[in-house]
Amino acid sequence: MNGNWINQSKSLSTVARVLRENYDLWNYREILLPAIEEAGEELDRGTKFTDGREFYLIKPDITSQILSRLTAEKKRKLFYISEVLDGETSGDWQFGAEYIGGDKGWMVLEIISSIITGLESLGIEDFYVDIGSKQVWESATSDLPDLRDEVFRALYHRSFDLIDDLDITEKKKDEVWRLFNFRDQRCSYTRLNEILKTIDDERIFADFGTVRGMHYYEDLTFELYSPATGSPLGYGGEYTFRNADACGFAFNLESLLDVFTGLEGRDREKLGGTNKKKIRRARDRVENGVTIEVKS
């Protein structure tokens, strides 16, 4: 956190509060995790240190931290707010949600819908969620099993050079580029098409050039962004956890601050009048979950 940290902290706290309310309404439960964990096979991303005997991680990757503590027997809907370190002493503030062990089709619909309602609660309307598919690329490269990693690497960097250098026919290169540049609200992948139709929001796109974290995710991956900022607002996707389907998403809170212009009083009721009237109404509003601002 840089610059005027008090103001930034205030904004960060407001954004986190609104998102927390949003995920409460979607029936997700907040989890609080320790800042330091012992490093291990399941947990190796974070800022590492040692006491001379063991290796530890400070504020590690939260999804891994959650998964290292869970068994998959139960359906779980969780959210968290944390700074995540990746080898440095400062990192990204994230607000993440994980839906584990639910119906595969429903979990994607719910996670994307929760992203939409969360942003709208913040007054952010100018955004897009692009959905990519690992399955689509695996089908497209089924005849190139030896080159699949190279194709994925080219996709990740959007590298013309790497595609040009692939030992494949020009026709296949054209097919790869067509897929790479595909972005639309309808697509030929039935499963994704159904999701787009069901969500029915003009800001949600199928984009087969969205390939972030391809190795980690099982099929669908999401990238959230706004034309108002050059940094992604968040990302997520489908994964499996101990044979259970799961879907997760993390907002990058500092990027959200780039597009968050404040709640402009929409989140609170202003109370005036006599002290007696104000205090009675204030108690009533607070008991009903409404934030108040009392005029003095």
Next chain:
Amino acid sequence: MKFVLPRGRLLDDAIELLRQAIPSLTIEENRELIHSNGDHEVLLAKPADVPTYVEEGADVGVTGRDMVREKSADVFIPLSLPFGVCRVSVARPEEETSSPEGMEGYRIATEYPAITREFFRSLGVPVEIIVVAGSTELAPRAGMADAIVDVVQTGNTLTANGLEEIETILESSALLLVNRISQKTKFDRVNELIYSIREVIKNGT
């Protein structure tokens, strides 16, 4: 669109390439750090900062592969560009005989701490990295380092300072970088630019 170009040895070639790809783009010769030109804005930055500028919001940038690797920036890299060819290499005093595998405990001076760390870690050789901001080749002579990892073009600078290049870590040239979000929000303009630059490169002009 917002461009960020590297000050220094890559600048003239980068400007020439963009001028040919976008005839409407003009950049004054006065080397001011920011040029506005109708639809376009051009920023001049340190080569090492270009990946960060592009990651954080500039639409398009040009810098060396060495800088992109060092910064590990999350950006698209659609094209290699035909200039700025160099390499990042390990060098040590000519009178020494050690190879990188035998450099355990060496003090390595470099402007590339991440690349150096990754290289020696891949060899399983623990070294002490001393980060310098330039004139790396002076470090062994000044007694502050046993060897260096530095960018090499002809090797003349190393020779002049009594150093021998013993292993190439990375072959580098200039790269075109594109912001991940600009690729989506300015899809047609970014693609048009990439195709124009490819044509310029293909025509060898």
